Amino acid sequence: MTRLSEVYKKLENIVKEKYISNSIYVRHAYSRNVDPVLQGVPDIVIRPKDAQEIAEILKIANIENIPVTPRGGGDCEFGGSKPIGDGGIVLDMKRMNEIINLDQENLIVTVEAGISWGKLNEYLCHFGLYTGCMGPGSGMTAAVGGGISHHSVGGGGCAKYGACTNQLVSLEVVLPTGDIIETGSQANKYSKFPFNRFGNGPDLAGLFCGDNGIFGV
Structure with a gap:
């Protein structure tokens, strides 16, 4: 098992399976938002439900030295919700909408x-x-x-x-x-x-x- 696969498994234990993906289609979708500039493609996209799940995700990312890009509505016109380069984790906040x-x-x-x-x-x-x-x-x-x-x-x-x-x-x-x-x-x-x-x-x-x-x- 590769290091990234191990990280994915740890993250999957934090959220339900349907709230995490390393599918190439999902990853490329999260490399775009409303602006036309192409930036990086993340390794993993994950949707936490609360601050506690975010805390557990960031602890793992911090230990493994993996960059994390928070993403809200994906409406940033200046690329702020996309990874700067390939790799890392996109933290999609859409589940936290109450x-x-x-x-x-x-x-x-x-x-x-x-x-x-x-x-x-x-x-x-x-x-x-x-x-x-x-x-x-x-x-x-x-x-x-x-x-x-x-x-x-x-x-x-x-x-x-x-x-x-x-x-x-x-x-x-x-x-x-x-x-x-x-x-x-x-x-x-x-x-x-x-x-x-x-x-x-x-x-x-x-x-x-x-x-x-x-x-x-």
């Missing part, structure tokens, strides 16, 4: 990173609400996590509210080592819900705004 909580009193919604701006705003409109920045210029099918990691502007509302990261309150981030951290008020163990990005020491959330997934997922 709304976790809506705090109507404080106007804060907590979502998973793979949810699209369209799905989020469709949900919010039932409460007479919407996000100030409605995603990047590439459209409402783009993922919220992708918008944050690209510090996106260009979508509806950006002229008034600025980049989508201006609306950010708190993040749960999986670091390359597999450690999971929370930023802002959520870093305080006594905080039940996120309410303030800057209220608990340095603005660690800012490290991950525009990092393109380099510092964490």
Whole structure:
């Protein structure tokens, strides 16, 4: 068994078989997004369901020194959701597309990173609400996590509210080592819900705004 086959087997034990692939057709599909530039073809494509699965995946990738490229909606116009060169793992976030909580009193919604701006705003409109920045210029099918990691502007509302990261309150981030951290008020163990990005020491959330997934997922 080759080293890559061993890695594949370890990753397959983390997610169900249908959520991981090394098929040539799948791998080449993930070498493209909405921009026309051809980049690298990954070795493995995997779809985690939560932060714990991401943590286990990144631990293996870190030990084996395998590059990981997070991918949201695949709507990046500048190649950010594709591998720079051949090989590595593409971490497809589309399974993580749920709304976790809506705090109507404080106007804060907590979502998973793979949810699209369209799905989020469709949900919010039932409460007479919407996000100030409605995603990047590439459209409402783009993922919220992708918008944050690209510090996106260009979508509806950006002229008034600025980049989508201006609306950010708190993040749960999986670091390359597999450690999971929370930023802002959520870093305080006594905080039940996120309410303030800057209220608990340095603005660690800012490290991950525009990092393109380099510092964490």
